[in-house]
Amino acid sequence: MGDNWRKTMILRLIFTVACLQATVVSFSQTETQKQLMYEHINRDSKGSSIIGKIQPIENKEALFNNAQILPVYKVVFDKTNKPSFIQKEKYYLVFYIGRLYIFVNNKGSRLFENSPIIQNLTKFNSEKKKFKIVYFTESFSFDSEIFNPLITDDIFSYIIDKGIQYKFFDFIDFKYGSIEKLKEFSALDIVREKLTVKDINNYIKSNYLTFQYYCPKDTTLVLKSLVNEIRNATKDFSKGQELKLVSTIKQKLNPFPFFKKTPKSQKLNDSIVKIQETEIKKIIDEHQKHLSKVIGNYEFKIYGVSITNELLEIFTNKQLVDYINYNNLMRPALDTLVFQYNRWYRYSYGKEVLIKAGIIKNDSYKEFQNYSNKILEECGCPFDESIKRETIIR
Known part of the structure; x- marks a missing residue:
């Protein structure tokens, strides 16, 4: 009975945290996207895995009542190198009971539970601190386009990458060498989107x-x-x-x-x-x-x-x-x-x-x-x- 009580309390705690995480975000998913998220995340309740299974999710409403949906923004620069945000409709993250799922162009994946960004998101949520998930240029793996999420604030004062915090423009120098080089890659991203x-x-x-x-x-x-x-x-x-x-x-x-x-x-x-x-x-x-x-x-x-x-x-x-x-x-x-x-x-x-x-x-x-x-x-x-x-x- 003691074990069952402990399991019940842990489950309640997880869902309490999830509810705290479920900050309302002005991000409207299509029904196709919602179904994709539900099916992909609910797979973690089935089959065998080296990582622990989750409780089955009853329906899409149950998922979205207990999940934090995070929109993704691409950071772009004008001629004076002033940054701004552009929301990417086909990129989004779902933070659900301590697990972070990434969706890029209708393809889902999940980060390991010890990923530094999960620790950052948990900390920001507990402190009710505002943040944005961003990226600068498109990224690719061996067989597809991928997304390496970065964290910043509304005024571009910092970038957090893999748990390490940089000043905003210091990160650009570290990653690309210069903002001019970053803008060259961004320009190619635009051309690549228009390929026939x-x-x-x-x-x-x-x-x-x-x-x-x-x-x-x-x-x-x-x-x-x-x-x-x-x-x-x-x-x-x-x-x-x-x-x-x-x-x-x-x-x-x-x-x-x-x-x-x-x-x-x-x-x-x-x-x-x-x-x-x-x-x-x-x-x-x-x-x-x-x-x-x-x-x-x-x-x-x-x-x-x-x-x-x-x-x-x-x-x-x-x-x-x-x-x-x-x-x-x-x-x-x-x-x-x-x-x-x-x-x-x-x-x-x-x-x-x-x-x-x-x-x-x-x-x-x-x-x-x-x-x-x-x-x-x-x-x-x-x-x-x-x-x-x-x-x-x-």
Whole structure:
């Protein structure tokens, strides 16, 4: 009886806290959003999980009577760098009995219960302190758009990120380096929102990293797709630049082509030729390994070999900026909570546009891959089953 009494009191305490949290917010959810929230959160009362289950939620009304719905705002800046809020209707948080759920574009997730932001929200609610949930630029994980919530006040005096409090503009310098850089990323976010199905199809047809992964033996096709991508990005890449770039890359990928040809006057048996080819391959592999050590979001590679210097030598200043912006637009760098991933990987944007157009029915990266694969096959690059691959390059 004592145990049952204690459980009852704990449950009452949880719901009392939740009721205190349920601050009225001028945020109107659609019926679809309400249903999504209810179904997603109520799943925590079913099945097996390493994290404790919650009590089943009777209906949507019971959820919203005991949950705090938090709108999300994007912080934007005018020409004088004065910040203001813009509410994002498809972004919202639900704080329910100590659990924080994040909904982005009708896709739900939940933070771990020891996440610092939950402690901050609990403290602010208990002190009846006003706050806003915000972000500055769009963030992406390996397979979708995500949201890393920040906390601020109405006058932008601070930012709290992962439990650490910064002065508002100090955080911008810490995160982006400068407000000018932040505004560049924000401008690309706006352009990305306006991308069409045609833009995504052109991106897929010229994504040289995908061609390299699917049909790596066809070097000519891979290099052609790289040139097409550069043309999509820069619009004024000349035929002379193309010839020089392709020639330079080929030389870098295979710096010893003369070793592969044995003069007709020399007659070598097969065993000697095999030894010679093995030695040549070792030399080339060591050469490429040395060239491939540099890493980073702005280190451009083909077949694992850096071509950043070659691009710098051939691009005009404007073309370089255009190509960097194109990569940030179509391949935004990961901005997850796992920092070591963020220096290495980019997200291949596109399925979001296809979902909005009704071409992809579910928010599934697999569907986007299938859609891309069909286009690649039409471009003469079916998946080469004979190649052993270690990782997927998007």
